[in-house]
Amino acid sequence: xxxxxxxxxxxxxxxxxxxxxxxxxxxxxxxxxxxxxxxxxxxxxxxxxxxxxxxxxxxxxxxxxxxxxxxxxxxxxxxxxxxxxxxxxxxxxxxxxxxxxxxxxxxxxxxxxxxxxxxxxxxxxxxxxxxxxxxxxxxxxxxxxxxxxxxxxxxxxxxxxxxxxxxxxxxxxxxxxxxxxxxxxxxxxxxxxxxxxxxxxxxxxxxxxxxxxxxxxxxxxxxxxxxxxxxxxxxxxxxxxxxxx
Amino acid sequence: xxxxxxxxxxxxxxxxxxxxxxxxxxxxxxxxxxxxxxxxxxxxxxxxxxxxxxxxxxxxxxxxxxxxxxxxxxxxxxxxxxxxxxxxxxxxxxxxxxxxxxxxxxxxxxxxxxxxxxxxxxxxxxxxxxxxxxxxxxxxxxxxxxxxxxxxxxxxxxxxxxxxxxxxxxxxxxxxxxxxxxxxxxxxxxxxxxxxxxxxxxxxxxxxxxxxxxxxxxxxxxxxxxxxxxxxxxxxxxxxxxxxx
Numbered sequence: 001x002x003x004x005x006x007x008x009x010x011x012x013x014x015x016x017x018x019x020x021x022x023x024x025x026x027x028x029x030x031x032x033x034x035x036x037x038x039x040x041x042x043x044x045x046x047x048x049x050x051x052x053x054x055x056x057x058x059x060x061x062x063x064x065x066x067x068x069x070x071x072x073x074x075x076x077x078x079x080x081x082x083x084x085x086x087x088x089x090x091x092x093x094x095x096x097x098x099x100x101x102x103x104x105x106x107x108x109x110x111x112x113x114x115x116x117x118x119x120x121x122x123x124x125x126x127x128x129x130x131x132x133x134x135x136x137x138x139x140x141x142x143x144x145x146x147x148x149x150x151x152x153x154x155x156x157x158x159x160x161x162x163x164x165x166x167x168x169x170x171x172x173x174x175x176x177x178x179x180x181x182x183x184x185x186x187x188x189x190x191x192x193x194x195x196x197x198x199x200x201x202x203x204x205x206x207x208x209x210x211x212x213x214x215x216x217x218x219x220x221x222x223x224x225x226x227x228x229x230x231x232x233x234x235x236x237x238x239x240x241x242x243x244x245x
Numbered sequence: 246x247x248x249x250x251x252x253x254x255x256x257x258x259x260x261x262x263x264x265x266x267x268x269x270x271x272x273x274x275x276x277x278x279x280x281x282x283x284x285x286x287x288x289x290x291x292x293x294x295x296x297x298x299x300x301x302x303x304x305x306x307x308x309x310x311x312x313x314x315x316x317x318x319x320x321x322x323x324x325x326x327x328x329x330x331x332x333x334x335x336x337x338x339x340x341x342x343x344x345x346x347x348x349x350x351x352x353x354x355x356x357x358x359x360x361x362x363x364x365x366x367x368x369x370x371x372x373x374x375x376x377x378x379x380x381x382x383x384x385x386x387x388x389x390x391x392x393x394x395x396x397x398x399x400x401x402x403x404x405x406x407x408x409x410x411x412x413x414x415x416x417x418x419x420x421x422x423x424x425x426x427x428x429x430x431x432x433x434x435x436x437x438x439x440x441x442x443x444x445x446x447x448x449x450x451x452x453x454x455x456x457x458x459x460x461x462x463x464x465x466x467x468x469x470x471x472x473x474x475x476x477x478x479x480x481x482x483x484x485x486x487x488x489x490x
Contacts, residue, residue, distance in 0.1 A: 009368050009369075010368055011368045011369055011371075057369075059369075077365075078364070081364065081365060081366060086366060086368070086371050087368050087371070088368065089365055089366040089367070089368045090365070091365055119323070119326065120322075120326060120334055120335070120336055121326060121331060121334040122334070123254050123255055123256045123331070123332050123333065123334045124254075124256060124302075124304075124370075124373065125369075126256075126331050126332070128369065
């Protein structure tokens with residue numbers, strides 16, 4: 001058996017997230033597994049670097065799966081793109097070491113959240129943007145982002161109330177770029193909890209429009225209580241850009 | 246009454262074109278007229294610079310309509326964007342001269358056709374691209390484009406078989422840009438016949454992959470017969486960029 005590593009891009013708008021669930025196969029993982037099962041004539045488990053929520057997009061999700069030796073990377077690339085729906089594309093396929101595991105071996109992930117700040121809608125990219133037209137104080141958002149950077153317990157920024165494992169994560173960098181009609185917040189870290197980036201984004205937006213102060217972040221973090229943080233920004237603005245190994 | 250000139254952007258994917266038809270209101274003009282009718286409490290005729298086919302997009306369609314004096318441009322801009330569907334945006338509203346007519350007074354239109362040439366799909370812009378992965382000889386396409394430039398009878402490039410008016414149009418410029426995974430063909434002229442740009446694009450693609458020669462264009466034009474030209478490239482790759490007055 002060969003272990004294949006693939007890089008996947010998807011418009012997550014119409015999917016229930018990356019991961020196959022008991023209730024639905026309508027997930028990106030499910031679509032890829034269906035195509036591979038037809039090719040291999042047996043079920044194939046596709047392991048993603050991590051889940052993305054329903055509606056979240058990816059430009060560089062990484063996954064791996066095992067297939068018989070007679071399949072080549074080139075053939076799999078063509079076959080997958082031929083049979084996957086038009087909103088999922090496999091950007092590359094390569095043979096990985098036998099022990100490579102896309103989730104366990106990931107060391108850094110980068111996500112981007114795009115906020116459309118103009119009152120006039122962007123009809124062409126609307127599926128990948130969250131519109132927020134209140135005036136924002138970017139300098140305050142940058143100050144708040146500083147407090148979110150580092151190795152910390154992010155319980156207050158976790159959407160899963162029944163989380164039993166450690167909520168300590170390292171956020172390496174948060175950058176906030178201002179464009180003409182858009183603000184892009186890019187987050188990189190060793191891993192993120194469920195909804196963590198969307199809650200960080202909602203909190204930064206609340207700071208940006210004055211409903212919270214940058215200094216409040218310290219208190220929010222130490223409270224270890226989801227209620228203290230800001231709202232969960234919608235999934236559609238979020239894209240997984242890159243996973244490093 | 247005031248005469249308002251508006252600039253409109255739309256993702257045409259789910260519409261039956263710009264123009265209201267007897268059989269359907271599911272057109273861009275229809276959507277704008279519905280919103281204005283609710284505001285004005287009477288039907289409002291919206292005149293576009295020209296029709297766009299079902300599935301064709303626009304970044305700068307121009308239209309005009311008459312409304313009572315008590316409406317301001319600013320108010321209309323906000324109101325229209327509030328009530329139009331998310332795939333139609335009004336980019337600007339301005340008061341025009343009483344006699345301004347968006348169709349009669351248009352002097353130049355620019356359209357762009359985007360061809361995705363890579364085998365790996367572009368999931369994020371798929372609705373605005375036509376995928377064509379055969380190798381293309383761009384230099385030959387540029388030669389053919391020269392033959393299509395100028396003031397000519399474009400009967401062979403007209404999709405309407407029952408066209409009774411003159412098919413003479415002036416094509417000012419056709420530029421073909423090569424990008425990494427894409428070819429963009431930009432057409433400007435004083436006006437275009439039904440499906441004309443899509444038929445020119447299909448013909449240029451046939452030249453690009455060797456099924457026609459650049460010199461064939463002369464013969465195609467002089468035949469004044471739609472059958473002689475190439476196929477009609479799909480609507481989704483086409484966007485109306487600009488209308489000049």
